[in-house]
Amino acid sequence: MRKCPLCLSANNVAIVERARVPVLQNVIVRTRAEALEFPTGRLSICGCQxxxxxxxxxFDPAAIDYGATYNNSVQASGVYLAHQAAMVDRVLKEKGDLHYLEIGCGEGEFIDALEKTGRLKTAIGFDPAFHGNYAFGPHITIFREYFDADSAVKVPDTINTVCSRHTIEHVPDPRAFVAEIAKFVKERKVRLLMETPDVTWILRRAAFEDFFYEHCSLYSPRSIQYLLAEFGLKCTVDLVYDGQYMWIEASPADNPPLPVAVTDFADGVAAGLAQALENWRAEIDRLRERGPLAIWGAASKGVTFALLLEGIDYAIDLNVQKQGGFLPVSAVPVVGPEAARHAGVSTIVVMNPIYETEIRSKVEEMGWNALVISLRAEAPGTSF
Incomplete structure (x- = not known):
């Protein structure tokens, strides 16, 4: 185990080991054969004390290719759109025109949401996975590349807000990534906004399905504060999205204090994750006695859950681009809700509990007599 990539400490602990996981989860895989042969890597999740x-x-960066088949859109969910709208409001809380830079902008969904408010005057986005699905006007430019010192020269002086949502967790070298951004933020004297998963939420719930290859770097409120402070940025952290994500607002500061070091990882964290997985294996075996079983959610949580547990017949997803395909490695078919109902699915396991109410309403609206349960705060029988 190497030193912590963030603070360089050697006081680390092993949390999760998996020998063969897909190197990408949010991809469109069109054939079962392609799914079974999908590239894999090793997962060795460690935590810094x-x-x-x-x-x-x-993690091997060379294994990652955010190419034409990469697709992590959740724009079909009303719950997610409500969260996105709430984050748009946070970006716009300061008065005046918005001149915006987004690092890791994906398909530009968030930029499009900002544009619809009428407050966005100019925007620049950087993302190698951008496919050009939006017809943006001339005041919005997206570059299909990573943001670094060379690309920073393409950003006009008018920019007053820098944002990076759900990007830093994909970056294996957090110090280099934040160093580039902090340099830009301090030179331009602008604010920095970030959103990323809170690893504390994952650990407290023994959420074994939330560890996967794409997310090679996971942060707690304290570790993100530590990282930003190292590079001259003070920040506040709010929990959003039912506590699953952190919303971070940062600005330049002279010698911001580093958070006090406190051990985050109890002795039983690895055992608790393993026990939660075993409990769900028993639960899936029991539920399959009712008939065909589907998970709802063909993104990262669903890909991981289906990989670790046998007996998943289908993965349901509202993203029509994923329907008709297969989950990588497990080769579980991805279908829409109607196709799953037609196939006789009698049990649905919701991968993200934040969507449970929305999914129950959809199932009832369809007249579908299926049992709907979710990955609750604790797996069945788990005391961790």
Whole structure:
């Protein structure tokens, strides 16, 4: 185990080991054969006892290709759109025109949401996975590349807000990534906004399905504060999205204090994750006695859940681009709700509990007599 990539401490602990996981989860895989042969990597999740950072010690950046098949859109969910709208409001809480830079903008969904408010005057986005699905006007430019010192020269002086949502967790070298952004933020004297998963939420719930290859770097509120402070940024952290994500607002500061080091990882964290997985294996075996079983959610949580547990017949997803395909490695078919109902699915396991109410309403609206349960705060029989 190497030193912590964030604070460089050698006081680390092993959390999760998996020998063969797909290197990408949010992809469109069109054939079962392609799914079974999908590229894999090793997961060695470690945690730093000094700063609370969590990372995959066996992550290989060369294995990642955010190419034409990458698709992590959740724009079909009303619950997610409500969250997105709430984050748009946070970006716009300061008065005046918005001149915006987004690092890791994906397909530009968030930029499009900002545009619809009428407050966005100019925007620049950087993301190698951008496919050009939006017809943006001339005041919005998206570059299909990573943001670094060379690309920073493409950003006009008018920019007053820098944002990076759900990007830093994909970056294996957090110090280099934040160093580039902090340099830009301090030179331009602008604010920095970030959103990323809270690893504390994952650990407290023994959420074994939330560790996967793409997310090679996971943060707690303390570790993200530590990282930003190292590079001259003070920040506040709010929990959003039912506590699953952190919303971070940062600005330049002279010698911001580093958070006090406190151990984040109890002795039983690895055992608790393993026990939660075993409990769900028993639960799936029991539920399959009712008939065909589907998970709802063909994104990262669903890909991981289907990989670790046998007996998943279908993965349901509202993203029509994923329907008709297969989950990588497990080769579980991805279908829409109607197709799952037609196939006789009698049990639905909701991958993200935040969507449970929305999914129950959809199932009832369809007249579908299926049992709907979710990955609750604790797996059945778990005391962790």
């Amino acid at each position: 000094r700063c609370g950072f969590v990372w995959n010690d066996d």
